[in-house]
Amino acid sequence: MVEQAGTAPLILAIESSCDETAAAILRGERQILSSQVYSQIALHKPFGGVVPEIASRSHIEKIDMxxxxxxxxxxxxxQQLDAVAVTQGPGLVGALLVGVNYAKGLAYGLDKPLLAVxxxxxxxxxxxxxHPDLHPPFLCLVVSGGHSHLVEVRDTGLTLLGCTRDDAAGEAFDKAARVLGLPYPGGPNL
Structure with a gap:
């Protein structure tokens, strides 16, 4: 997305990779004008973890709102948007499909670019x-739910240095909490 003479593009960003339905409006790359999140914790709590089918159905019900x-x-x-961005993966396939298809339909209907993230x-x-003063190169440890990655960040892109092979830290927290009889989500309760 190229900024035109002094005007930063308005971008709708959609996230539905797991159990939260989220949308934000950004002006350019760093100014957040709004951010809305619908959490599904209450839906998944009785099961002690995210149930993919329930997550997908909830995204369908909540994404437009x-x-x-x-x-x-x-x-x-x-109509004022310049582009629509959407999480394209990794994540739960059904959950991702909801966000991607919603974003595709909106971008197509508005004749705006679709940005896969x-x-x-x-x-x-x-x-x-x-951290606005942060500049590459640096190492980043991403520990998020189903993903634990060590990434080298450079001006030219990202290089995956390593990741967990069997289970991610976030999932391990939830599983350990379940064994200990703690409520979902496990991480904050440990």
Whole structure:
């Protein structure tokens, strides 16, 4: 996305890779105008972890409401958007399909570009919002639910240095908490 003379593009970003339905409106790469998240913790709590089919169905039920709320919070309409971005993976296949298909339909209907975002790259990019003075090169440890990756970040891109092969730290926390009889989600309760 190239910024035109002094105007940063307005981007709708959609996230549905696991158990949260989220939408944000950004101006350019670093200014968040709105952010809306629908959490599914209450839906998955009785099962002690995320149930993929329940997650997908909940995304279907909530995605339009979440996107509408993000637009309203930003004081914008769909027609004012310059692009639609969406998490394309990794994540739960059914959950991802909901977000990707919603974003595709919206982008097509608005005749706007569709930007596919890697879920892990999104976690890494969030560091630039939290730490504006951060500049590559650096190492980043991404520990998020089903993913545990060590990534080298350079101006030219990302290089995966290593990742867990059998289970991710977030899943291990949930499993350990379940064995100890602690409620879901396990991480905060440990």
């Amino acid at each position: 979440v996107v509408t709320s993000a637009l309203q919070e930003a004081g914008l309409t769909c 890697n879920h892990i790259a999104g976690h890494i990019a969030a560091n630039y919002l939290a």
